[in-house]
Amino acid sequence: MRRIADWLQHSLAANERRHSRKILRFTNPGDYRSFLEEWVRRLPGIDSPTPVRALGLIQALACPIPEGDSPPSPGDRIICEEDEKVAIAGLPKGEITSDKGIPWGVRRIKAPEAWSRTTGHRIRVGVIDTGVDFQHPDLAHSLERGINLLQRSMLPQDDNGHGTHIAGTIAAANQYYGMMGVAPRASVHPIKAFDNNGTAYVSDIVLGIDWCVRNHIDVVNMSFGMRTRSKSLLNAVAGAYRSGVLIVASSGNDGRKEEIDYPARYHQSVAVGAINRQGRIAAFTNRSPLIDIYAPGERISSAWIRGKHRIMSGTSMATSHVTGAVALLLSYRPGLSPAQIKAILKQSAKPLKYGKAPRLAGELDISRMLHIAERDY
Template identity: 30%
Template sequence: MRLPSLLAGAIVLAATSATFVATPAFADPESKIDPEITATGEHRAIVRVQQPAQVGSAQASAEQVKQDRKNVSTQPPTEVAGKLDFFVYRGTRAELEKIAEQSDVVSIRKDKLNEPTLVQSIPLIGADKAHRQGFTGRGTAVAILDTGIDKDHPAFGGRIVAQACFSAADPVDGSKPLCPNGSQFQIGDGAADAETDACMTGAPQPQYGLCYHGTHVAGIAAGQATSGLAANGVAPQAKIIPVQVFSRFENSPYCAGRPVCVLAYDSSVLTGMAYADLLADQYNLASVNLSLGGGQYDTACDTGDGADFKAEVDKLLAKGVATVVASGNNGYDAAVSWPACVSNTVAVGATDKQDAVAAFSNRGPLLDVFAPGVAITAAIVDDSYAALNGTSMATPHVAGAFALLHQKHRRAGVDQLLGALTRTGKPIAYTSAGTEVTTPRINVYAALRSRL
């Protein structure tokens, strides 16, 4: 018997870090300064030295460059400042050139402002350009088979058109249903509510509960900009069909030592797929998103435990609906999880903002495309926003991309739309089982401009 499918998204609130490239201590002062620091105007700059112990003296010298005002920013508390090898200075290029003459100074670069990561990931795949051309997913729908949704989150703006819950229970496994009505099945308004008692009780992060994952995934695929996050998802005008397919597990060996967790049975996922098929024509469904998975497969799993899933995917393909699946977060270099191993799905791996393959992402010949999946900020339960990592976050970028393509090419098949994404994506080369493999990172704007 297969183990229950595991959440593919890493449940990690994002923390940012910066890596600086060192230059020789005795380099020419001009070579230490970022070319973006121009001769005109003032700049807020990060002045980096060789060791944290050198910050104090370098900062004191910098304060002498322009003595009529304080140009060096206030340092953080001592326990933090002692770990930093830089300080921030605001001034002109000429002033920074004088600071660069210090032998302890390694580099000087702009202290740039960073927008929320979803704002960055959407332009990375060209979705912002697509929106400006009128491709927003209007007239299409995306189904999110996950942990339900925060049904009144402002990011969804009344676009949730149908809901269901298929949440199996098994006392031997210690699993209980998450459906709001307390049963294992529920269809109708509120059926995929991610803020029920069953979702919220006993969660390690009480404000978000156990079922926040689906809201985040839906926000990436089809969220809209709000006062809380000035960033659209990939298809901000698409309709949303959330389906709860997870169950609550208590004191179960499947929770890996945690007292409570949420996991999805294959049967619940398959039931959710069938529900999506039922609504495909009514809502012009473009894609089904499955940010979940389990196991390790280095060859297609179309027979055996993948056969029933393949059959459901085939039904959706016949209606022009793509089934988009996370490859998994085990870091396998030549394997993916189930059900990404099913050959007729669209298997998605994760890259970061620099288009490097995320260390956690499964990859290899079974992968179809990459999409951004590192520190992605999107909607979360309690009308909030958070940044998460995972192939779970990469997958809805692709599900949303299918909505944009489906809006333009209503009668095109999934293979044609996937072909456009793979032909026009940015090639990402990496080593898989000792062999170089290339997989495209999607660029939906380029795909929209290409001929099918």
């Protein structure tokens, strides 16, 4: 791997050429380990801080490479892939609200009826997003430190609002003065991978999933999507699935028929579409037979930065309802595998009364979900 390290060191020093973000995946685990050993040996002799990041979960590197350049690799031992941009899956921001108590979506999925049996206690929920508002009173009892992948020395503080909204729906616990989420005693671990504009790169997402696996997170909310397929992201999602970590992902908000976003499109994740108050599929939802379940996603009130509450719409909001439901399920039936959780969600889904949803997908119903889990698992 010395030749690869020579090439990469030279590429990083090529300031006269325009660089683009790439992911280099090693197809042989031994090659990956050998490269890292060689690279660590060189670090003391490299003048400036290196932008090379190791993506251990998928045996890859994320780094800037001069355009048109490629690693000198024999055969297919190293695969070079664009480090694509990813966007959070929320529609334009709605209005600030003074709503309090239990939002309509939390009621619709019958979460309150389950709280006498399960509240999500001891379940660790990863939220890969824009961070959270650590000062929000609705989240005071729900938040753990998490990680800021953009600035490692800082808390994953939300500078956008999207991540706080997602965390509120999952696990807010302030019924009398604020709002209640689906699983009010679950622990939310925010992973800040997205900047204040709601943009991240695939490598940031992979690092976030890697962190969740290493820190024994039970379920991960990924309220974002991309239209292009990334093998690196697939490998990370599949790696989490094999490790017992379920990923819940949004189908996207482009109103497309027969096509949904990645990573929801990967069969190892739970793909979520949105419904409105009437139980109809929301017009903005991407839909296809690959959707596993629908949940409330239109005009959802939840926590917002600076201690406020805001109404938002999008498959992001639907996804957070499903993630909260999974936290309730895992607290009620610990030890369920990702495959079992996905099967329970699909088996217990309530048939949609309206629209043209694929017959395989229905609406999230927590009472039915717990009944199926108790009866069959």
